[in-house]
Ligand SMILES: Cc1cc2nc3c(=O)[nH]c(=O)nc-3n(C[C@H](O)[C@H](O)[C@H](O)COP(=O)(O)OP(=O)(O)OC[C@H]3O[C@@H](n4cnc5c(N)ncnc54)[C@H](O)[C@@H]3O)c2cc1C
């Protein structure tokens with residue numbers, strides 16, 4: 412039976428059972444499409460990266476002897492629409508059966524389901540063979556529970572997969588070393604050179620220009636630095652284990668004006684395209700730790716493992732548990748727009764300037780920059796989560812909706828009313844000063860509150876608490892902050908609110 416198998420741009424798993432053997436009756440297909448380049452305004456490097464990895468994957472499959480049809484973005488046969496391209500191939504090759512790997516995005520899942528429901532030939536969807544968990548595992552795990560605590564899920568994952576466990580107990584005696592992950596980097600510990608690949612993507616850049624795809628961000632170095640194949644991803648992982656793991660946990664939350672990546676792995680893009688599985692990553696990191704454990708503290712390793720088997724799997728489970736409703740949640744009823752400087756980095760607030768510039772230059776910011784700088788600011792300025800989502804989905808190299816949406820709308824914007832985070836991730840300038848060197852060279856003064864030169868985060872923070880009391884006043888984790896607010900001199904509170912409201916109304920002046 413002649414079969415057509417679809418490979419989406421984030422399904423580049425060469426280890427998938429589909430590819431174990433070649434079969435003359437199976438035709439694979441891959442498409443670069445306007446449907447995907449245009450559903451959000453993406454960073455130029457994100458589109459380059461997807462096309463580069465897809466084209467490489469196409470080459471790899473061909474060299475293994477698989478039959479494959481690949482549509483580049485400007486190919487004349489390319490209808491730029493997934494289901495129209497599929498229909499075209501089904502007819503052209505007299506296909507009798509269609510198979511696809513379950514998409515991780517709700518949008519594509521629905522599109523393919525509808526396509527199969529309305530088509531005459533038989534169809535089958537199979538698993539991506541990538542994640543530890545299946546789509547609905549998390550929903551089942553939390554069935555009947557009021558709270559969806561990541562920590563409970565994470566501990567279960569550790570036990571179930573026997574990771575960092577000794578005799579059914581957490582290795583080292585603690586489940587979580589989060590408190591050891593909060594060091595400020597002061598330049599005293601050397602950061603090795605970053606591992607940056609030099610992938611030649613000039614043809615892809617030309618194709619994107621010819622197609623007139625609208626993008627954001629910059630691409631100035633002209634070679635693509637993230638891994639685009641499994642081989643490169645394994646190199647990146649090896650480099651991480653050898654040079655970065657040793658301090659990963661310590662400086663996980665640190666930020667610095669001169670360092671874009673610190674000890675972060677830069678693996679999210681490759682992982683989200685499935686060039687490598689989380690299991691392969693965990694296995695490699697654990698093997699390295701077992702061999703070199705004398706030099707590496709458990710807190711560094713646990714901090715990393717938690718991100719992969721905890722946060723990443725948890726976010727995916729939450730996405731499938733709550734979509735499609737999740738995408739329109741706005742529990743705090745925030746309605747403002749993002750300021751222009753999110754697309755230029757042109758602001759006097761040094762923390763935002765650095766985070767946004769890093770995002771525009773490299774399509775990257777690490778999780779604390781995303782959470783406590785841009786995310787914190789967007790929430791404190793009462794921004795509509797739709798606008799925040801659109802920015803995050805566009806700007807980051809690793810932004811695929813299942814992981815972007817839950818992190819942005821849930822963890823960062825508290826728009827789900829506390830399903831993911833038990834309290835909003837908001838802070839004044841003092842947290843930012845504690846974790847970075849941004850404040851020391853900022854136009855604003857981190858210690859002042861209402862004066863012209865006062866750090867905007869300081870007034871925005873108290874204004875946020877005052878404005879959102881209706882939604883947050885009963886949150887037990889916010890109790891201390893609300894009691895401080897209640898004790899505040901009313902005159903001072905009015906001044907803070909007035910300054911915050913001025914900032915919100917004139918964001919591009921700050
Ligand atoms: C507001 C916000 C939006 C985010 N959007 C995305 C996104 O679109 N895509 C994305 O992959 N990650 C997202 N994250 C999570 C995290 O910021 C990135 O995974 C990380 O910065 C990628 O860089 P890295 O590979 O160097 O990560 P490292 O710090 O080296 O971490 C290792 C790996 O752990 C995983 N990981 C870490 N934190 C998370 C998390 N919170 N959720 C899921 N996986 C995690 C990633 O796969 C990452 O590669 C977001 C976080 C926040 C706060």
Ligand code: SF4
Pocket residue numbers: 759760761762763839840841843844849850851853854855856857866867868
């Ligand atoms: S002083 Fe305020 S605005 Fe400036 S870097 Fe520090 S936190 Fe950011």
